[in-house]
Amino acid sequence: MKNYQLVIIGGGPAGLAAALKAKENGLKKILVLERDRYLGGILQQCIHNGFGLEYFKEELTGPEYASRFIEKIKTQDIEYKTETMVIGISNNENWSLDNKKTNKSNIENKDFKNIIAINREDGLLNIKANAVILAMGCRERTREAIRIPGTRPAGVFSAGTAQRYINIEGYMPGKDVIVLGSGDIGMIMARRMTLEGAEVKAVLEIMPYSSGLMRNKVQCLDDFDIPLKLSHTITEIKGKDRVESVIISEVDENLNPIDGADEDIECDTILFSVGLIPENELSRDLGVKIDKITNGPVVDEYRMTSIKGVFACGNVLHVHDLVDYVSTEAEIAVNAAEKYINKELKERENPIDLIPEKNVQYIVPQYIKYHDLNRKFVNLFFRVEKPLNNVNILILDQDNNLINSYKKDIVHPSEMLKIVLTKKDFKKVLDKIRISVIKEGSESFVSN
Amino acid sequence: MKCDILIIGGGVVGTAIARELSRYNLEIVLLEKEDDVAMGSSKANSGIVHAGYNSPADTLKARLNVKANPQFDKLCADLDVPFKRIGSLVIAFNEDELKQLKWEKENGEKLGIKGLKILSRDELLEKEPNLNPKAKYGLYAPSAGIVSSYELTIALADNAVINGGKVMLETEVRDIIEEKGRIQGVKTNTGDFYASYVINAAGLFADEIANYSNDTKIEYSLRKGEYHLYDKNWGNFVTHILFPTPSKVSKGILITPTVHGNLMIGPNAEETKDKKDLSTSKVALNEVFESAKKLVPDLKRLDIINSFSGIRAKEKSNDFIIAASKGLEGLINVAGIQSPGLSAAPAIAEMLLDILHEYNHELKRDIDLSFKKNFKETLTPKKRLYRTDYYNWQEIIAENPDFAEIVCRCEKVSKGEIIHAINRPVPATSIDAVKRRTRTGTGRCQGGFCQPRVLEILAKELNISPLKVSKKGKGSCLLFARTKEMLLSKMAGEKL
Numbered sequence: 001m002k003n004y005q006l007v008i009i010g011g012g013p014a015g016l017a018a019a020l021k022a023k024e025n026g027l028k029k030i031l032v033l034e035r036d037r038y039l040g041g042i043l044q045q046c047i048h049n050g051f052g053l054e055y056f057k058e059e060l061t062g063p064e065y066a067s068r069f070i071e072k073i074k075t076q077d078i079e080y081k082t083e084t085m086v087i088g089i090s091n092n093e094n095w096s097l098d099n100k101k102t103n104k105s106n107i108e109n110k111d112f113k114n115i116i117a118i119n120r121e122d123g124l125l126n127i128k129a130n131a132v133i134l135a136m137g138c139r140e141r142t143r144e145a146i147r148i149p150g151t152r153p154a155g156v157f158s159a160g161t162a163q164r165y166i167n168i169e170g171y172m173p174g175k176d177v178i179v180l181g182s183g184d185i186g187m188i189m190a191r192r193m194t195l196e197g198a199e200v201k202a203v204l205e206i207m208p209y210s211s212g213l214m215r216n217k218v219q220c221l222d223d224f225d226i227p228l229k230l231s232h233t234i235t236e237i238k239g240k241d242r243v244e245s246v247i248i249s250e251v252d253e254n255l256n257p258i259d260g261a262d263e264d265i266e267c268d269t270i271l272f273s274v275g276l277i278p279e280n281e282l283s284r285d286l287g288v289k290i291d292k293i294t295n296g297p298v299v300d301e302y303r304m305t306s307i308k309g310v311f312a313c314g315n316v317l318h319v320h321d322l323v324d325y326v327s328t329e330a331e332i333a334v335n336a337a338e339k340y341i342n343k344e345l346k347e348r349e350n351p352i353d354l355i356p357e358k359n360v361q362y363i364v365p366q367y368i369k370y371h372d373l374n375r376k377f378v379n380l381f382f383r384v385e386k387p388l389n390n391v392n393i394l395i396l397d398q399d400n401n402l403i404n405s406y407k408k409d410i411v412h413p414s415e416m417l418k419i420v421l422t423k424k425d426f427k428k429v430l431d432k433i434r435i436s437v438i439k440e441g442s443e444s445f446v447s448n
Numbered sequence: 449m450k451c452d453i454l455i456i457g458g459g460v461v462g463t464a465i466a467r468e469l470s471r472y473n474l475e476i477v478l479l480e481k482e483d484d485v486a487m488g489s490s491k492a493n494s495g496i497v498h499a500g501y502n503s504p505a506d507t508l509k510a511r512l513n514v515k516a517n518p519q520f521d522k523l524c525a526d527l528d529v530p531f532k533r534i535g536s537l538v539i540a541f542n543e544d545e546l547k548q549l550k551w552e553k554e555n556g557e558k559l560g561i562k563g564l565k566i567l568s569r570d571e572l573l574e575k576e577p578n579l580n581p582k583a584k585y586g587l588y589a590p591s592a593g594i595v596s597s598y599e600l601t602i603a604l605a606d607n608a609v610i611n612g613g614k615v616m617l618e619t620e621v622r623d624i625i626e627e628k629g630r631i632q633g634v635k636t637n638t639g640d641f642y643a644s645y646v647i648n649a650a651g652l653f654a655d656e657i658a659n660y661s662n663d664t665k666i667e668y669s670l671r672k673g674e675y676h677l678y679d680k681n682w683g684n685f686v687t688h689i690l691f692p693t694p695s696k697v698s699k700g701i702l703i704t705p706t707v708h709g710n711l712m713i714g715p716n717a718e719e720t721k722d723k724k725d726l727s728t729s730k731v732a733l734n735e736v737f738e739s740a741k742k743l744v745p746d747l748k749r750l751d752i753i754n755s756f757s758g759i760r761a762k763e764k765s766n767d768f769i770i771a772a773s774k775g776l777e778g779l780i781n782v783a784g785i786q787s788p789g790l791s792a793a794p795a796i797a798e799m800l801l802d803i804l805h806e807y808n809h810e811l812k813r814d815i816d817l818s819f820k821k822n823f824k825e826t827l828t829p830k831k832r833l834y835r836t837d838y839y840n841w842q843e844i845i846a847e848n849p850d851f852a853e854i855v856c857r858c859e860k861v862s863k864g865e866i867i868h869a870i871n872r873p874v875p876a877t878s879i880d881a882v883k884r885r886t887r888t889g890t891g892r893c894q895g896g897f898c899q900p901r902v903l904e905i906l907a908k909e910l911n912i913s914p915l916k917v918s919k920k921g922k923g924s925c926l927l928f929a930r931t932k933e934m935l936l937s938k939m940a941g942e943k944l
Contacts, residue, residue: 035857085854087838116838120852123845124838142894144754149728152756154919154926158896169900171914171927172934197935240724241923268928281858 003128004029006337007115009086009282010135012041013323014314016069017330018133019078025338031127032073032080033117039073039080040066041137042160043323045167048188050215054324065323084119089132089286091307113309131309131337134283134297135330138315140185141275143237148180150237153244159185159273163192172196174269178246179203180234182221184212184321184414186273191220193271200224201265204232204248206255209387211414213321234270235262243268276319286310293362294318300351300369301378302336303329311337318364318381321416325381346371350431357396358436359385361413368433378421382435387412390440393419398432411437451475451614452815453804454634454643456621456657458485460597460793461785462649463604468797469804470611471823473816477641478605478613479634481620483921484881485874486601488651489789491884492675492726492758494702494715495597496689498791499536499589501556501564502699508768513788514559516795517591523794526826527603529596530707530835536592536689537572539743540585545693549587556589563590576686578744592689596707597790598884602874603827609873610824617874618921621650624660624776631778644813647780647800648773652723652761654783663775666783667764670723671698672757673715674732676740679751679892683709690743699787701739703747708887713740713747720759728755753892760786768792770799772807780807830868834860834887855905856898858891866902870909877910879903880920899926 005027008015011034022030038044043051046062053059056068073080091113115127140158157165157173163185165173175198179186182205190200203221208231210217221228229248235257236247250261278296280288289298289306296317297305303313311333314326339345352368363382393406403425411417421433453469455462458480466478480487497520500513524531540546546566553564565588572579572586605615616638623635625642633642648657655666678685683705692700698717706712714736733755741747763769763784773779780803782796789796808815831844831851845852850864869876869885876882879889879902888902889895895902903926907914918924928934 035854083853085857085860087860118841118845118852118854120849123849123852124842139893140896142753142892142896144894145752145892147730147733147749147752147755149730149733149755151727154924161896161899164900165927166931169904169914170931172929172931173927175928175934195935196931197938235730236727238727241920242925 001126001128004031005130005341006030006133006334007113007127007129008032008133008135009089009115010034010041010137010314010316011036011039011080011082012135012137012314013043013066013069013326014135014137014316014330015133016040016066016073017327018135018313018334019080020069020072020076021331021334022338023076023078025334027338027341030078031129032078033084033086033115034080034082035085037083039070039082045160045163046188047167048192051323054322055327081117081119081122084117084125086115086117086282088116089282089310090114091286091309130341131311133330133333133337134288134305134310134312134316135314136279136282136316138276138278138319140272141277143270143272146274148234148237151239153237153239153242155239155243155269156237157269157271159183159189159271162271163189166192166196172198174198174271176201176267177269177271178234178248178265178267179271179273181205181273181275182210182212182217182228183273183275184216186271187212187216187220189271189273190226191224194224194226200226201267202227202229202248204229204234206231206233206251209412213414214412233257237270238264243270246270276315278316278319280316283312283316288312291362291366293356294364296364298366299364300367301365302339302345302370303333303365304336304340309340318362321414325416352429353432354380355432355434356382357434358438359388360435360437361385363435376423380419380421380435382417382419383413383415384411384417384437385413388437388439391437392440393417394436394438395419395421395425396434396436397429400434401428403428403433407440449477449639450642451477452644453477453647454479454641454645455647455649456634457649457651457654458482458601458605458615458617459488459490459649459651460486460601460604460790461651461782461796462647463601463608464793464797465647465649465782465800466608466613466615467604467611468801470608470613471820473818473820476608476613477643478608478615479619479621479636479641480615480617483618483878483918484602484876484884485605485615485617486598486884487920489758489760490601490651491598492756493597493760493787493790494675494704494712495594495706496536496702496704496791497531497533497593497595498788499556499561499564499592500559500788500791501552501561501587501589502694503788505555505558508770509788509792510559512768512792512795512799514561516792519794520593520595524595524600527600527607528827528829529600529603531593531595532707533591533593534688534705535588535590536691537567537576538587538691538693539572539579539583540587540693541582542584546585548693549585552587561589561591564588576688576690578685578746579690580743580745594689594704594707595790600790602872602885606873607824607827610827611820615874617877621657624657626660626776629775629777631776644815645778645780645804645807647782649782651785652759654781655761658769658773658779658781658783661773661775661779663773666769666781668761668784669764670720670759670761671717672720672725672759673717674728674736674755674757675712675714676733676736676752677706677754677756678711678713679753680709681751682711685711685747686744692739692743701736703740703743708890710753713737715758723759726757726759728757732757753894754890762786768796770796770803772803777811778813780804830865832865833862855901856886856888856891858893859887861886861888861898863905866905867909870906877906878918878920878924879906879926882906
């Protein structure tokens with residue numbers, strides 16, 4: 001049995017930033033648990049540049065961005081274990097390796113979380129922590145999950161798996177490639193495979209707009225003459241042993257394939273870049289409440305989940321567009337974890353619910369819970385449902401009074417939006433803040 | 449190669465026969481054209497051990513099903529294969545369908561099946577709270593169970609090998625060797641095999657082997673069935689095997705928990721001509737979903753983690769054909785093994801032995817049908833993290849630290865289990881073969897994270913280049929070249 005003040009689950013960008021901040025804040029016993037062989041998470045296979053513009057004010061590759069943190073972690077003597085898989089987290093103090101009969105029950109212990117993990121060196125580990133930060137990241141949605149019919153040959157990969165094969169393992173998983181999904185990884189992999197001598201025949205996107213960042217569309221597809229076929233999807237995969245071809249089809253406004261608008265394209269490889277899903281298996285087992293839209297934990301402004309002392313940040317909470325925001329979010333969680341450990345958090349009388357309304361998919365955090373006199377502002381992150389030009393972002397209170405509004409030329413689902421709530425904004429708010437994104441000139445929102 | 453018994457086909461039937469015959473002092477060789485056993489109908493079916501009331505009492509398939517059903521507890525325990533006797537319910541929504549249930553009950557009782565009972569709506573809903581409340585009656589069969597059909601097939605083959613049998617993978621029969629109306633052996637892609645007896649258990653291809661003889665004409669019609677597999681979140685959604693009231697064509701689209709804790713729905717029944725076409729289609733998969741929803745209306749499209757199809761071969765007699773070939777001496781056909789073939793497999797193997805005894809007496813070929821002294825009936829239980837409580841993992845890890853390296857995070861499969869699978873009597877030599885033995889890649893990420901690790905372990909254990917590691921044997925390699933090689937050859941004007 002080992003005791004720590006803070007245990008961070010996941011050594012990717014969120015976990016690394018959390019560990020460093022915790023050390024900086026003076027927490028004494030910190031432990032990072034990472035299941036892969038190395039720290040850095042998915043950054044290590046993202047060898048392209050574009051990371052760090054916000055956080056470091058310079059442009060870095062993924063491994064460079066990660067190494068800025070990893071080097072400090074090593075020199076500052078922060079304890080971490082790689083190739084270590086967390087099996088379970090419990091808030092029941094009796095749940096341990098020695099006490100075989102106790103299941104994970106709901107008897108909450110105020111001071112400790114119990115963590116069970118496994119690795120080659122230590123075997124099974126039982127760790128106690130005052131606070132836990134969930135930073136497990138996300139996984140890719142699969143071909144099976146979006147139910148693309150056809151055969152099941154070799155040559156169907158998720159874009160991230162292909163990226164690992166090329167950039168970590170050093171092998172090419174395809175020659176003639178079709179990419180389904182214009183998410184960032186899909187577009188980046190289209191370029192990567194082209195640079196390695198493969199032929200990327202097309203990137204298909206079922207929506208009428210690209211689902212990744214504009215800069216990736218320009219730098220990864222346009223610059224390499226890779227066609228982006230909007231409103232297109234794969235309707236069938238063919239090939240017995242290896243992929244032989246795909247049937248692609250144009251889709252109508254309801255995303256259904258249009259009869260006769262299909263085409264058989266020869267290829268040996270299909271990459272799927274059709275969305276990311278926060279990996280919350282451990283969180284669910286622990287009983288953390290999950291938001292149905294983000295697929296991540298429901299959190300307050302300090303990134304504390306529905307279970308006291310358990311915080312979440314990074315892609316396990318909601319899928320971010322930029323790693324820089326992940327690092328910032330991890331720091332928010334750590335500052336709060338420290339306050340939690342020192343019992344300095346003061347709850348408001350009424351929590352303020354943050355409610356996504358017109359053209360807003362979700363808002364993180366989902367509510368504001370604490371009373372903090374020293375705090376100057378609270379950042380809210382959200383995504384829109386569909387792209388719009390010339391919009392007003394409206395922030396309304398429980399009675400539909402306008403608290404504040406912002407103009408924006410363009411909003412896009414691929415881009416995370418941030419607004420800052422200041423002390424002044426809170427004045428009239430009792431228990432609700434609503435956010436809507438509407439086209440300029442259509443301000444029929446005022447209900448009275 | 450020369451042996452006593454040549455078995456064509458490594459499905460559940462072929463391997464059950466191999467295992468049964470390996471009790472005797474016989475040299476047995478099993479030929480399988482794919483890179484693993486269980487590659488045909490034995491890997492893509494409902495995984496049900498039927499109670500046996502469905503088929504008319506005078507059919508061979510009914511008799512063998514009922515005979516084999518009680519054997520599964522011991523067989524699966526001996527071979528360390530997951531099996532659960534969870535019981536089945538056939539659901540009727542009206543009085544007409546009730547008639548069919550009554551027939552099934554009567555038919556089942558004629559066959560000696562115990563515990564069959566017609567349940568009322570209330571009794572049904574008590575057993576299955578998620579069942580459609582419009583259900584009126586149900587036929588309960590406590591002896592029905594679920595099994596992992598591919599793991600059973602692999603275990604039967606492993607056990608046969610441990611007892612001296614040989615399993616030749618990627619060995620495809622191309623022709624038979626015939627002399628004076630007798631089968632002497634077969635020609636394959638890897639050479640000729642000679643035997644005193646040839647057992648044709650070639651599944652979907654058994655008609656082609658049988659029809660080398662002019663006398664026996666086996667006529668297949670093929671039906672494809674598609675399935676959806678759900679995430680483990682849905683594992684407790686139903687606790688019995690639920691069937692609709694069957695039609696003339698099939699038992700209908702069922703919904704069942706799997707032995708691994710998933711939920712499975714399917715199959716539909718589409719006529720097909722192509723034995724090798726295992727593709728799924730949007731129309732069929734929708735049909736499966738909509739039909740399953742009639743039984744359990746709260747089913748969602750969400751959380752489907754895999755879809756697949758299997759083909760079953762129905763012989764024109766609509767029964768199993770298990771008999772010595774009339775036209776070709778020395779050949780024994782086991783054909784038309786559609787449902788309940790899995791449920792009947794142990795009894796099919798026993799029947800085959802009876803036929804062999806009789807036939808050998810008649811033909812007096814030189815084979816030794818006496819018991820082997822050292823037959824080993826059991827397989828050593830495999831150490832598996834996923835079915836061991838975590839607090840007992842310590843013992844497994846202490847013995848072999850490879851078990852502390854988790855490779856598949858969704859299903860909690862360790863490196864130790866993968867290495868073990870690669871070194872079993874019938875070795876796993878491809879990604880999918882490892883998957884069937886260990887569950888790597890069967891979870892919600894479908895191998896997104898673990899596939900590169902499994903590939904690396906396979907390459908190391910088999911001592912081959914990662915470029916040679918395949919998904920499922922020949923022609924299905926995952927990787928084409930080292931990075932930069934493709935670019936360099938492209939620059940040199942070559943195409944890899």
